[in-house]
Amino acid sequence: MYIKTAYSTKGTSDEVIQDLKSQIGAFDTKLLVFFSSPRLAPNIISQKVQNAFPGAQVFGCTTSGEIVSGKMLKNSLVAMAFDATAVNDVKIEVVENPKNENSVRKAFTAFEGHFKSPMAEMDPAKYVGMIFVDGLSGAEEKLIDKIGDLTNVTFIGGSAGDDLKFEATHVFANGKSFSNAAVLAVLKPGVPFTFIKTQSFCDLGKKLVVTKANEENREVIEFNDKPAAQAYAEVLGVDVEEAPNRFMHNPVGLLIDGVPFVRSPQRIKGSSMLFYCGVTEGMELSLLESTDIIDDTRQAVAHAKQDLGSISGIININCILRTLELDQKQLSDDYGKIFSDVPTIGFSSYGEQYIGHINQTATMLVFK
């Protein structure tokens, strides 16, 4: 066994750490990824996890709910430990003030120094990147866009949560906790790996072209040359007043090879629409309708298992809107059970990253 998972729902941070240590035991941890409920003080838990695993590289973030093999949790801490067989090498960098144009370059210079290779030349079949971002920073598009320009290595991850309080989210790196920051890690796994990007929507065949936008604010001012809220309501066949009630079940998506990169509406502002991720003028979006999260996720995991032959670990970043829908439909237990037989950790996120910044999606890094 080269990947081990642990979780704790104990009361104090000291009890959580003890619980974690007893589950991971004498395992020779090279890398530890953890996701923590914000009820545990971020600066304290970050330091204590690092102190508990002094020889390991450690990173993670706060959550709006956690996932572990077989269960969706609340108020817990979940962790995945990798030994040197699973992860041959890893380098973690913190990007502070992530909206700054040069912040990613600085991290990439550090990666290049560590791996002795330009990031633009690194083989995406041999290396993988992970990204966790302050979920209230609004910096995700710029970050993932810049990363994508600079390397072919796939970065996958999500935006930290804070139990839907929307007050402060944190990312963790090597014993410290950061806000208005992103943690980037480049891993050289020793085992094959793959990715899952799964969202449960079908295309209703109705187009909404972004004809006017304030891209910085994730605001669509006009769709199809009409006020955005009016155009969205029209394609749904409802009044503008009814439209917000449909946001969760009818987001929009950029279809790439028939697969949606979901953009979820947040609220109507005047006659505009604000989204949870970036929209660009000229983008042709499709009206979507929600389908079966359980069935789609089960199929996605089965497909990954077929690809790799077996699965030894999954890191699952699951959109908070999916979690809310699962709660609403009383399907959280069923979702957890999809991962019963697979060492899994994850969290409910304020946004997901895979190639771009997306919503209402689960992004997963899967190890053989």
Place this chain on the structure above:
Amino acid sequence: MAGKIKQMIDSIINQRAKDNPMLVGVIKSKLMLKGIDPNKFTATSDDDPAIIAKLEAVMKEMK
């Protein structure tokens, strides 16, 4: 003038994907997320300065 956008897109894809079909798909996806749909541009497409500026920024980052 026409066709410059397609030329630039092809150049980015060739430079970054180096004939790896998986990477070709990823790079096309990245461009689409920037609001540039590679399938919409041909050798006769107009040279839209806004799109050209976006592509120039991508090419600059790749250097």
